[in-house]
Amino acid sequence: MKLLYFAWLRARIGIAEERIEPPAEIATVAALLDWLRGRGPGFAEALKDARVVRVAVNQEYVGWDHPLRPSDEVALFPPVTGG
Amino acid sequence: MKLLYFAWLRARIGIAEERIEPPAEIATVAALLDWLRGRGPGFAEALKDARVVRVAVNQEYVGWDHPLRPSDEVALFPPVTGG
């Protein structure tokens, strides 16, 4: 699974992009977030408030219960501020 | 008094601009229109339907009861269609 982080999520986690292989029971976006929070204080801090975390799977916005596959590109980022 | 005609009012009356000295009793825009209608068939035809005649005195829109002075610039024209 490919993970991308943007804006202050990227800055707090300290990673822009990584490949991970979460355990098979990590089947949804919500489960992935919980799992990521356990990977270290940077992750825990960046992802502590899910209200300001947006998730895209394969470049489309998804909700917390969206299912995940090993081939997915998952992006985590704060609410957008372009325009 | 200076009179100006625009668009199809000008075309029907056949005059773009003229100086007139209407009788002293022509004291309002409505009275002027009535007086102009009596000046010939072109005027009568062009001014017959007051709903499609707009009037500006000294370059400001006015209503039918607006008073007139000999020094006024009076313009008659159809509803505008610019933009």
Added chain:
Amino acid sequence: MIRVQCEDFDIGAELEALTRGKTGIGGVTSFVGLVRDVAGERRIGAMTLEHYPGMTERQLADIEGEARRRWPLEAVLIIHRYGRLEPGERIVLVATASAHRQAAFDACQFLIDWLKTKAPFWKLEETPEGPRWVDAQASDDEAAQRWTKD
């Protein structure tokens, strides 16, 4: 700023000049009116725009003043052409600049709506059946009317 002219205008250059050095501007909304080659059922070869010199500038300045009273605008530009114009040619440019985009949008729409019902311009179309003065549209009156409800 108001301009009534025969010549064409360069939108990019006009907007650049309008906003240059004004770094409090967050958004610029602009509207450009173009000559269409059809009007309802009629094919239009070209059109001639007649106007009332003097009154046109006064009315446009009044409309600009009214927009500035209603919205916090950093800059306003209205350019309206007259004379003979062919399909695809630019007729009018209305541009409004503000710190916030909603003010810019509302003011721009207000200006073009009011201009269409207040500015003394008249269009004479060239059609296959000969020249034809364009009728005022009820939809333009309605569009202008909504701004009087505030």
Added chain:
Amino acid sequence: MIRVQCEDFDIGAELEALTRGKTGIGGVTSFVGLVRDVAGERRIGAMTLEHYPGMTERQLADIEGEARRRWPLEAVLIIHRYGRLEPGERIVLVATASAHRQAAFDACQFLIDWLKTKAPFWKLEETPEGPRWVDAQASDDEAAQRWTKD
């Protein structure tokens, strides 16, 4: 048409290319977003726009498609820049062309409202107190929200 680029753009040239030869267009509404030198109380030296390449283009194309479904548009253009931009610089251009001006205005406003809440861009401001990620604004969510009531 969608473009995501680092370079500046020429509004006049872009609108000319957008409308050239399409003589059924009666009006073009455009919105240009500029970098301001203040945001609330903060003075801004410059900002850097980060985005999500690939998803940005997809989201903008989706937004364009939605606008074309809702309004009869002859042409649509969205250009959004990324990278470091200083106050006064252009960030985004949204332009819509239609036979009638109301469709052009509504679609243009819809596009910028949706872009601001859907397109994956993030602004990092340079302030006297150091760099600062811009927070999403509730007013932008509300602006986008009104288009879902239809």
